[in-house]
Amino acid sequence: MDKQLLIECHARIKPFIHNTPVLTSRLIDEMVGAALFFKCENFQRMGAFKMRGAANAIMQLSEKQKQNGVVTHSSGNFAQALSLAAQSLGVRAYIVMPENAPQVKKNAVKGYGGQIIECEPTLEARERESKQIQEKYGATFIHPSNDDAVILGQGTACMELLGFHPDLDYVVTPVGGGGLIAGTALAAFYFGNECKTIGGEPFEVDDAYRSLQSGKIEQNSTSNTIADGLKTQLGNRNFPIIQKHVEEIIRVTEEEIVFAMQLIWERLKIVCEPSSAVALAAILTKKAKFSGKKVGVIVSGGNVDVGNLPFKRLG
Amino acid sequence: MDKQLLIECHARIKPFIHNTPVLTSRLIDEMVGAALFFKCENFQRMGAFKMRGAANAIMQLSEKQKQNGVVTHSSGNFAQALSLAAQSLGVRAYIVMPENAPQVKKNAVKGYGGQIIECEPTLEARERESKQIQEKYGATFIHPSNDDAVILGQGTACMELLGFHPDLDYVVTPVGGGGLIAGTALAAFYFGNECKTIGGEPFEVDDAYRSLQSGKIEQNSTSNTIADGLKTQLGNRNFPIIQKHVEEIIRVTEEEIVFAMQLIWERLKIVCEPSSAVALAAILTKKAKFSGKKVGVIVSGGNVDVGNLPFKRLG
Numbered sequence: 001m002d003k004q005l006l007i008e009c010h011a012r013i014k015p016f017i018h019n020t021p022v023l024t025s026r027l028i029d030e031m032v033g034a035a036l037f038f039k040c041e042n043f044q045r046m047g048a049f050k051m052r053g054a055a056n057a058i059m060q061l062s063e064k065q066k067q068n069g070v071v072t073h074s075s076g077n078f079a080q081a082l083s084l085a086a087q088s089l090g091v092r093a094y095i096v097m098p099e100n101a102p103q104v105k106k107n108a109v110k111g112y113g114g115q116i117i118e119c120e121p122t123l124e125a126r127e128r129e130s131k132q133i134q135e136k137y138g139a140t141f142i143h144p145s146n147d148d149a150v151i152l153g154q155g156t157a158c159m160e161l162l163g164f165h166p167d168l169d170y171v172v173t174p175v176g177g178g179g180l181i182a183g184t185a186l187a188a189f190y191f192g193n194e195c196k197t198i199g200g201e202p203f204e205v206d207d208a209y210r211s212l213q214s215g216k217i218e219q220n221s222t223s224n225t226i227a228d229g230l231k232t233q234l235g236n237r238n239f240p241i242i243q244k245h246v247e248e249i250i251r252v253t254e255e256e257i258v259f260a261m262q263l264i265w266e267r268l269k270i271v272c273e274p275s276s277a278v279a280l281a282a283i284l285t286k287k288a289k290f291s292g293k294k295v296g297v298i299v300s301g302g303n304v305d306v307g308n309l310p311f312k313r314l315g
Numbered sequence: 316m317d318k319q320l321l322i323e324c325h326a327r328i329k330p331f332i333h334n335t336p337v338l339t340s341r342l343i344d345e346m347v348g349a350a351l352f353f354k355c356e357n358f359q360r361m362g363a364f365k366m367r368g369a370a371n372a373i374m375q376l377s378e379k380q381k382q383n384g385v386v387t388h389s390s391g392n393f394a395q396a397l398s399l400a401a402q403s404l405g406v407r408a409y410i411v412m413p414e415n416a417p418q419v420k421k422n423a424v425k426g427y428g429g430q431i432i433e434c435e436p437t438l439e440a441r442e443r444e445s446k447q448i449q450e451k452y453g454a455t456f457i458h459p460s461n462d463d464a465v466i467l468g469q470g471t472a473c474m475e476l477l478g479f480h481p482d483l484d485y486v487v488t489p490v491g492g493g494g495l496i497a498g499t500a501l502a503a504f505y506f507g508n509e510c511k512t513i514g515g516e517p518f519e520v521d522d523a524y525r526s527l528q529s530g531k532i533e534q535n536s537t538s539n540t541i542a543d544g545l546k547t548q549l550g551n552r553n554f555p556i557i558q559k560h561v562e563e564i565i566r567v568t569e570e571e572i573v574f575a576m577q578l579i580w581e582r583l584k585i586v587c588e589p590s591s592a593v594a595l596a597a598i599l600t601k602k603a604k605f606s607g608k609k610v611g612v613i614v615s616g617g618n619v620d621v622g623n624l625p626f627k628r629l630g
Contacts, residue, residue, distance in 0.1 A: 021336065023358075042584045043338075262621060269357045269586040269617035302584035306577060306626045313622035 001148060001241075003190040009152040010159055013055040016088050019160050020044050025267045032283055034290040037168065038264075039161040042272050042302025046112060049300050050081035050144070053153030053179055057142045058085050060149045066091050068138035073119075073126040075101040076229055077301055078144035083114025094139055096129045098122075104305070145177025146235025155183025161296045162191045171296035174278040175199040175208040175249060176230035178238035180300060185245035195296075199242075199249040200282030202226075202257060207233045208242070209249040226254055226310060229275035229301070250282035257281050258310045264299070265311075274310070276300040316467060316556075318505040324467040325474055328370040331403050334475050335359050340582045347598055349605040352483065353579075354476040357587050357617025361427065364472050364615050365396035365459070368494055371468030372457045373400050381406045383453035388434075388441040390416040391544055392616055393459035398429025409454055411444045419620070460492025461550025470498025476611045477506045486611035489593040490514035490523040490564060491545035493553035495615060500560035510611075514557075514564040515597030517541075517572060522548045523557070524564040541569055541625060544590035544616070565597035572596050573625045579614065580626075589625070591615040 023038045041049040058070055069092030072082050079095045086093035095114040097106065098121035109116055119129040133139050143150065157180075158171055171188050173181045185197040201208050204225035210218040217239055223231040234242065252260075261277035264270060276299045283290050283297070335358045344350055356364040373385055384407030387397050394410045401408035410429040412421065413436035424431055434444040448454050458465065472495075473486055486503050488496045500512040516523050519540035525533040532554050538546045549557065567575075576592035579585060591614045598605050598612070 047584060265586050265621050269362060271580050271584040271586060305628065306580050306624065307628035309621065309624065311622040313620065 001152060001186060005152055006155055006159060006187060006190060009056050010156045012059050013052060013153060013156065016045075016055045016085065017052055017156070018044055020157070022161060022164055023268050023270065027267050028263060032287055032290060034283070034292060035294045036283070036297055037161065037165050037295070038268060038297045038299050039157055040270060040299050041157055042270055042276065042299050044301070046077070046080045046084045047301055047303040048077040048081065049154055049157050049180060049298065050077045051085060052156050053147070053150035053183070054078065054081035054085035054142070055088070056153030057147055057149040058089050058091055061140055065140045068140065069094060070142050071096065071130050071133040071139040072142050072144060073097070073130045074144050075105055077303055079105070079109050079114065080112055080303070082142060083109050083112035087113035092139070094133045094137070096126050096133065098126065143235070145179030145232065146237045147179070148237055150179050151183045151186070151238055151241070153183065154180045155187040157298055158184040158187035158296065159191055162187065162195065165294065165296065167193055167294060168195045168296045169293040170196050170198055170290060171298065172198045172200060172279040172283055173298040174227065174230055174275050174300055175201045176275065177232035178208065178234040178242055180298065181246060182238035182241040184298060185241055189245050196247045197245055198282065199246055200278040201249050201251050202230060202278060203251045203253055205231050206251050209251055211239060212243065212246070212249055227257055227275040227278050229273060230278065250286050252278060252281040252285050256285055260284055262311050270299070271302045271304060271306070272299050273301045273304045276302070316463060316501060320467055321470055321474060321502060321505060324371050325471045327374050328367060328468060328471065331360075331370045331400065332367055332471070333359055335472070337476060337479055338583050338585065342582050343578060347602055347605060349598070349607060350609045351598070351612055352476065352480050352610070353583060353612045353614050354472055355585060355614050356472055357585055357591065357614050359616070361392070361395045361399045362616055362618040363392040363396065364469055364495060364613065365392045366400060367471050368462070368465035368468030368498070369393065369396035369400035369457070370403070372462055372464040373404050373406055375464045376455055380455045383455065384409060385457050386411065386445050386448040386454040387457050387459060388412070388445045389459050390420055392618055394420070394424050394429065395427055395618070397457060398424050398427035402428035407454070409448045409452070411441050411448065413441070458550065460494030460547065461552045462494070463552055465494050466498045466501070466553055466556070468498065469495045470502040472613055473499040473502035473611065474506055477502065477510065480609065480611065482508055482609060483510045483611045484608040485511050485513055485605060486613065487513045487515060487594040487598055488613040489542065489545055489590050489615055490516045491590065492547035493523065493549040493557055495613065496561060497553035497556040499613060500556055504560050511562045512560055513597065514561055515593040516564050516566050517545060517593060518566045518568055520546050521566050524566055526554065527558065527561070527564055540572075542572055542590040542593050544588060545593065565601050567593060567596040567600050571600055575599060577626050585614070586617045586619060586621070587614050588616045588619045591617070
């Protein structure tokens with residue numbers, strides 16, 4: 001995928017997304033010994049960067065495809081993103097969700113006009129159900145992360161960040177299914193000035209770290225992390241981009257994630273998801289690497305249950 | 316205090332404050348049936364609007380006064396604001412704090428270069444101690460809310476908001492010591508187009524509501540509210556302004572405050588103090604009044620212990 005595709009993608013989705021603000025914190029900069037620029041995708045429409053890729057994927061469809069709608073299986077942000085993007089574009093969205101998904105997530109999807117199809121909480125059931133929707137309605141399946149149009153869309157956050165700060169040395173993102181980091185790596189490569197892309201990943205779901213080591217897509221055997229958006233694995237579309245353009249994936253502990261998340265909340269005064277904090281946690285874990293550098297940080301989203309937070313009470 | 320004083324004040328403090336962003340939420344607008352513009356002073360330096368008044372008060376002093384430093388008694392945001400404003404201006408700040416104030420608040424004041432003088436946790440002890448500092452060092456006492464320079468400084472948030480949205484019908488603020496609402500009311504009067512100022516106040520500390528009823532400054536007999544920044548009472552400098560320029564004070568329950576705060580966190584994705592949420596709570600309590608109107612909301616601050624939040628876990 002080349003530079004021109006990213007430029008066209010950004011021009012295409014611009015009317016349907018926010019150019020989110022970039023925040024800084026003197027105190028966090030002092031802690032790291034670097035200049036950090038937080039691209040706040042928690043302020044994106046529906047509260048996460050996923051809106052970008054979802055909008056681009058739908059806009060790339062033919063008129064005939066749009067008439068038949070789109071389908072995905074997700075219980076997370078992509079379900080909401082595809083619903084809202086589809087609603088904005090006058091397209092029907094079918095969302096296959098496990099029947100035990102939290103009611104609040106079901107309500108969010110419904111609120112954005114998505115049509116929920118419940119299934120058993122297994123990967124097989126989700127895939128079978130979404131196949132049926134494709135056959136029944138002719139709907140087009142959109143994968144949350146392993147799809148070229150989605151990858152390009154996610155890369156536009158980094159494009160916007162580099163538009164304001166063209167001289168970043170690094171850009172750091174969390175790594176889940178690989179769509180965000182692959183798109184970011186492309187944007188950093190084409191629009192940065194030798195800007196390198198780094199991933200942050202929980203030790204508990206370090207499949208991307210191990211995939212880069214082994215040269216093939218690895219799976220997670222555990223998924224015991226607070227960063228619930230990062231439990232998914234890489235795919236054949238994004239993995240080659242990650243192999244080519246991502247310098248390093250830094251792993252972090254659960255304690256490091258919570259610490260970084262609390263810093264973001266208390267110092268930047270913004271609400272972000274645990275998954276988002278993994279990028280800052282990675283930077284804090286390897287301060288020497290970032291010392292004296294200009295570093296972009298993609299704060300990926302802000303959809304979190306504020307009644308169920310991991311923070312400890314202060315003294 | 317006239318229009319020119321506000322203009323001069325804003326020009327004076329501009330280099331030392333942030334022109335904070337204004338956020339909106341489609342969902343909150345739908346809930347209220349109005350267009351709300353949230354002026355986010357949680358993103359202000361040190362995390363609250365108090366930075367504005369503190370900077371203005373210090374900048375109005377003579378060179379001789381600046382050399383001798385400033386003193387206040389506060390355990391809240393004004394202590395941090397005066398410390399940081401003084402530090403930015405090369406002035407010494409003495410902060411009289413009750414010895415039982417939380418360590419985190421003492422650390423924040425120290426972090427901004429304030430010099431803490433501890434005293435017994437009574438109003439008498441605080442006033443005696445700050446008198447002694449004035450005598451010993453020749454320091455100038457700056458009141459957190461009942462001071463003309465402070466009132467003017469706090470009014471600049473509303474000036475900035477009206478700069479972006481000149482046609483607001485209402486601007487709503489929380490009411491504590493009266494500095495913010497008095498400054499806001501002056502700004503709305505001079506810079507708005509028939510923009511009316513409304514206060515939000517907890518039933519638990521409804522001294523301002525009762526003061527407007529009785530025509531004299533009333534005190535609180537209880538202080539059992541989560542909005543810990545609003546426990547203070549009005550003063551002789553701000554009360555006449557409030558009497559003249561504030562249309563109404565709307566009282567809210569503790570449940571209404573928590574509900575509004577959760578809405579702000581979950582929908583605007585920002586961290587705000589309970590006191591800040593009182594303004595939105597007031598609007599939600601009297602929706603009919605605001606129906607179809609353009610309403611500014613001053614989100615007063617974001618300094619909160621995220622380990623000790625009132626939110627309920629979602630289903």
